[in-house]
Structure formats: C-alpha cells, structure tokens
Amino acid sequence: MQYLIRAFALAIAAAAALALGGCGYNSLQGSDEQAKAAWSEVVNQYQRRADLVPNLVATVKAEADFEQSTLARVVEARARATAVQATPELVNDPQAFQKFQQAQGELSGALSRLLVVTENYPTLRANQAFRDLQAQLEGTENRIAVARNRYIQAVQAYNVAVRSFPSNLTAMAFGFKEKPNFAAVDEKAIAQPPRVDFGATVPAAAAASAASR
Secondary structure, eight states: OHHHHHHHHHHHHHHHHHHHHHTTHHHHHHHHHHHHHHHHHHHHHHHHHHHHHHHHHHHHHTSTTOOHHHHHHHHHHHHHHHHSOOOGGGGGOHHHHHHHHHHHHHHHHHHHHHHHHHTTOHHHHTOHHHHHHHHHHHHHHHHHHHHHHHHHHHHHHHHHHHHSTTHHHHHHHHTOOOOOOOOHHHHHHHTSOOOOOSSOOOOHHHHHHHHHO
16 A cells, blocks of 8 residues: 555656646756856856955055045945845845946946056056056956856846746746846946056046046
8 A cells, every 4th residue: 555655656746747847847947047156156256356456456556646536436336346245136136136237337447447547657557566466357357257148148048938938837836037137238348348458558638538537
C-alpha cells in the first residue's frame, strides 16, 4: 500500500514538473536568475568605481590651485551614489531603480568634468599616480558599460517572457513581474566613458565651459 502511495505521489510530482515546464515556469525562473546575476555584476563595477574616487580626489587635491568646486561635485555625487542601497530587491522597484540610475549618472558626469578640467594642469597630468588612477577609471567605466549591456539584455529576455503567452499566465500566477531597465538615453551616454588622453590639451574655452557646469 505504501509503495502504491509513493508511486502515486511521484507520478503527481512528475506531472506537475512537466506542467510547470510546459507553461514556462522553468524559463521564467531561469531568466530571473540570469537577470539577478547580471545585476550583481553591474553593482560590483559601480562599487569598483566608487572605491577609486577617494584616491583620485586626494591626488587631484594635491594640486594647490585646482578648482575646488569641481572636486566638491565629485565628492557629493559619490556620496549620493553610494547612499542608494543596491539590493537585489531594487531591480523590482521602478522608483528605486530610477533613483539608483540617476545617482550613478550624476557621478559619471562629475567624473567626466573632472577629467576634462585636469587637462589644464600639466603637473597633475605628469603625476604617475594620477595617470594610473585615470587608466583604472577608464577601465572601470568600460566594465560598467559591458555589465550594463548584459543586464539590459537579460532583463529584456525576462520581460518578454513575462509578457508573452502562455508564460504570462504563469508569471501572474507565481508573481513574476516586469523589471525596470536602464533608459536608452542614459545607455547612450554611458557608452562614452571618460576620455583619457595624457598628451592632448583641451582648448581654454572647452575647459572653461566644463568648469562652469
């Protein structure tokens, strides 16, 4: 009798597994995990950038007459970016995601302005420590762009599964909801990492314009 009960239970479990697979549950689960993994990499790369900023600011600050307002913008932007807790739950909250994206975008802009302005300071550009930090920052910005692109693709695949029939019925039944994604206009901006040019100089007008922003 117990054998029959166990066999019946196994048959039900097998049927349920087949049903869930056929209705897209396994696909949704897999897509969700891929999106989470891609998000973790995005967060790691943004944290890597945030960790570079204090040393970069300290090195630039050593230049006696460097514009303090430009440094202040970077420090403030970093503080706002790191204040947003990039938890796994954030990717399911459109408002929190937008706040995170905006804060990181502000830091990107502040760092870009900083690098433009520093080109007016030949002694700073000749500083090996500064040159090393610039190279690390450029590499990190490139990693951020790659990680963001992978996340965008992962979320797009997940969202398509959530909206498509018949997996959309499974999504509603099990609570799978669409995830917010990076905005296209912001993605266009992030595709252009801060330029690192150790030899060229920036026209005075361009530097003045960057400093006034």
